[in-house]
Amino acid sequence: EDQVTQSPEALRxxxxxxxxxxxxxxxxxxxxxxxxxxxxxxxxxxxxxxxSAGEEKEKERLKATLTxxxxxxxxxxxxxxxxxxxxxxxxxxxxxGKLIFGQGTELSVKP
Amino acid sequence: xxxxxxxxxxxxxxxxxxxxxKCEQHxxxxxxxxxxxxxxxxxxxxxxxxxxKLSINESVPSRFSPECPNSSLLNLHLHALQxxxxxxxxxxxxxxxxxxxxxxxxxxQGTRLTVV
Numbered sequence: 001e002d003q004v005t006q007s008p009e010a011l012r013x014x015x016x017x018x019x020x021x022x023x024x025x026x027x028x029x030x031x032x033x034x035x036x037x038x039x040x041x042x043x044x045x046x047x048x049x050x051x052s053a054g055e056e057k058e059k060e061r062l063k064a065t066l067t068x069x070x071x072x073x074x075x076x077x078x079x080x081x082x083x084x085x086x087x088x089x090x091x092x093x094x095x096x097g098k099l100i101f102g103q104g105t106e107l108s109v110k111p
Numbered sequence: 112x113x114x115x116x117x118x119x120x121x122x123x124x125x126x127x128x129x130x131x132x133k134c135e136q137h138x139x140x141x142x143x144x145x146x147x148x149x150x151x152x153x154x155x156x157x158x159x160x161x162x163x164k165l166s167i168n169e170s171v172p173s174r175f176s177p178e179c180p181n182s183s184l185l186n187l188h189l190h191a192l193q194x195x196x197x198x199x200x201x202x203x204x205x206x207x208x209x210x211x212x213x214x215x216x217x218x219x220q221g222t223r224l225t226v227v
C-alpha cells in the first residue's frame with residue numbers, strides 16, 4: 001500500500017535553531033514529491049517539487065532534498081514567521097494527478 | 112500568477128439546503144481538483160477533472176456533485192449534507208493530470224463549510 005509518513009508530528013524551535021523535517025515514503029512508481037506550507041485556515045502553499053534521488057531545491061531558509069526512500073526539509077536559522085504546518089505529498093505513476101499527503105509536521109518557532 | 116480563487120470563504124448551511132462552492136483559475140491549467148480537509152488532518156482527494164471531464168471520483172457520496180463548466184471554472188454542488196461533512200474544502204489546479212506535463216498543483220485558500 002502506498003504510504004507517506006512525516007516526522008516529527010510537532011516541532012518547537014527557538015528562533016535561529018536549525019532543524020530538519022522528515023518525509024518517508026513507500027510507493028510504487030514515484031512521479032514527484034512535493035512540499036507545501038499551510039497556515040491555519042488557509043490552503044496549502046506550494047514550496048518545492050523533487051523528482052529524482054539526489055535532487056535538492058532551496059528557497060530562502062528552506063532546503064529540500066530527496067533520496068530513494070525519504071525527503072528532508074531543512075530549515076536554517078528559522079524565524080517566527082516560519083511557523084506553520086509543513087505537508088509532504090507524493091504523486092504516483094498512473095494515479096491521474098492524485099496527491100497522497102503525509103500527516104504533516106506542525107512547526108512552531110519562538111522568538 | 113499562481114492564483115486559484117475560491118468562493119465563498121465561509122459557508123454555513125442546514126442539512127436541507129442546497130449550496131455551491133466555486134473555484135476559478137486563469138493559469139491555463141487543464142486539470143482541476145477538489146480536496147476535503149478535516150481539522151488537524153491532511154487534504155484528501157475527492158474529484159479530479161482533466162480537460163473538463165471527470166477522471167477520478169474517490170467514492171464520494173452523491174450529496175457532493177462536481178461540475179466543470181469550462182477549463183477555468185470548477186463547482187462543487189452540495190445537497191442534503193451531514194454535520195460530519197463540515198470541513199475545509201480546497202480546490203487545486205495543475206497543468207495536466209497525466210504524463211510529463213504534470214507538475215506541481217496550486218491550491219486555493221479554501222471554503223470553510225459548517226453544516227448545522
